[in-house]
Amino acid sequence: MxxxxxxxxxxxxxxxxxxxxxxxxxxxxxxxxxxxxxxxxxxxSPQVALDAIRSIDRKTLEYSPSDGFRFFRENLVNYYSKFDIHLAPDEIIVTAGGSEAVLYAFMACLNPGDEIIVPEPAYANYMAFAVSAGAVIKTIPTSIETGFKLPEIEKFEALINPKTKGILICNPNNPTGYVYTADEMEQIRLLVKRHNLYLFSDEVYREFIYSDAPYISACHLKEIEEHVVLIDSVSKRYSECGIRIGCLITKNRKLHDTVMKFCQARLSPPLVGQIAANASLQENGxxxxxxxxxxxxxxxxxxxxxxxxxxxxxxxxxxxxxxxxxxxxxxxxxxxxxxxxxxxxxxxxxxxxxxxxxxxxxxxxxxxxxxxxxxxxxxxxxxxxxxxxxxxxxxxx
The missing domain is CATH 3.90.1150.10 (Aspartate Aminotransferase, domain 1)
Known part of the structure; x- marks a missing residue:
């Protein structure tokens, strides 16, 4: 059989x-x-994106570069600067949705049997991506009674062992809607620095924060810049789930070059999706x-x-x-x-x-x-x- x-x-x-x-x-x-x-x-979806798709005049729908069109990445640099995230185009890799970005981050950073710490409840597909990479998720439970705020940092420390390679957060969180506080982000920063871990940060919902608290990206955290892998997607902010455009952001050149090997193996991110996503960056607010x-x-x-x-x-x-x-x-x-x-x-x-x-x-x-x-x-x-x-x-x- x-x-x-x-x-x-x-x-x-x-x-x-x-x-x-x-x-x-x-x-x-x-x-x-x-x-x-x-x-x-x-x-x-933004009208400019729909218009861009309708007005495509290419004779051939060709491959794009494996890390995405440079003009799109250059425009993304301007987008992120509005959130005090300062990047170069070559620090951005365009992916087939945020899902591919998470998967490639795991594949590039984790060996089979390596562990990552994830507050739970968490986006269910993280578990699927970890299985694909042969990695093991260790969870830190949060509770509905406390509004899903992070537990004491000692809970994280108790899970760290030689197999621990990273921490994964989603901020704002799916499925809870929780937004991490400045103090929580600082505690995570110190933990990442102290134990030399990766920090995978899924930030696809950054435009939807309803409190007056400032948005704190993992890219804002000092002294761990090369530890941070930021995951993003246009699916939610532009109602463009179907065009499958996301990105992986890292200032770690060795990690960037490793992720690119996986990108080259799958050839290129979606051409039409990049055209629509790039046009969406023109929306005026x-x-x-x-x-x-x-x-x-x-x-x-x-x-x-x-x-x-x-x-x-x-x-x-x-x-x-x-x-x-x-x-x-x-x-x-x-x-x-x-x-x-x-x-x-x-x-x-x-x-x-x-x-x-x-x-x-x-x-x-x-x-x-x-x-x-x-x-x-x-x-x-x-x-x-x-x-x-x-x-x-x-x-x-």
Whole structure:
């Protein structure tokens, strides 16, 4: 009998997409499904990006350089300077989405068996990328009761051993919406410097920070510049998930050249995606401000309504467009599946992501769900009505 690889067996299924067959079946039967499960923005992409795609006049859709078009990287330098991140074009590598950037960072920095420390809950695909690289994720649990703030630095120290090679953070965080404080970032900086670690920092949601606290990038941290690997993507800020454009940023030349080997092996990042992403950099600020204001209003509406549902609790996220909510159920995986397969309210149901898939530690997040507020407020309101009705019906069974 043919065998599947151990790597394939260990690869986790996506908690965001694994219930999709149930959703597809419901929709095929004419049921309205409110998608709260996936961070697919519903806001329009920048018009300049759409126009750039429509006006492509190339006779051939050619390969681009393996690190992306230089004109795009030069324009990205200007973009990052607005956030006090000062780069040269050759410190930016364009990738096929932020996902490829994370994978190549792991492949270039970690040997099989090496360990990285990740606060949990965390973006589920980090675990998949670690499996692909043969690396091991060691988690630092955070809790909904404290709003998912980082635990004491001693918790990190307790995990560090000769196999520890890095720390991975997502700031603002997916799935919690948490934004790391200046003190937390300083503690991480000291830890990275003291133990000579990489700091992988996923910052794709930097434009969506709703508190008055300043945005602190890993690239702002002094004396660890060559330790930092910044991960970015245009998917969320420009509602351009489908063009698959991200980037990996490093001032470490040896690491840059190593990542380039993987980039050369896959030849080039998407041509049309780079054209659209480059055009998006021309937006004058009003586009981002509209999106920011809309997401903040959605957040306020969602959190207020969620916490009025009996037994439901969600802290207020300070960034991104997700929140984790605890529900009055014993098994959120079963509840989310039941909503799609069995429950209907006025021929409507909801699709949420069970939070257990964002944890590595067994048993954590069993009564939590991740909710993406990527629907307009009318649809959010309808979805929350359906959620409340579903919880009543589920607990009366």
């Amino acid at each position: 043919l065998q599947i690889s151990e790597r394939g067996i260990q690869m986790p299924a996506s908690p965001i997409r694994k219930l999709a067959p149930l959703s597809d079946r419901a929709k095929a039967n004419g049921v309205k499904v409110y998608h709260l499960n996936i961070g697919q923005p519903d806001l329009p 009003s586009y981002m401000q509209r999106n920011f204001d809309e997401y903040r209003c959605r957040r306020d509406f969602l959190i207020d309504r969620l916490n009025k549902i009996p037994g439901v609790y969600s802290p207020q996220p300070e960034g991104a467009f997700y929140t984790l909510a605890s529900l009055p159920v014993d098994d959120a995986d079963a509840f989310c599946a039941w909503c799609l397969s069995d429950f209907r309210y006025k021929n409507q149901t909801i699709f949420m992501a069970p939070a257990s898939g964002f944890y590595v530690t067994p048993g954590l997040g069993k009564n939590e769900v991740r909710i993406a507020y990527v629907l307009n407020r009318e649809d959010l309101n309808n979805a929350l009505i359906v959620l409340e009705k579903a919880l009543e019906a589920y607990n009366e069974r």
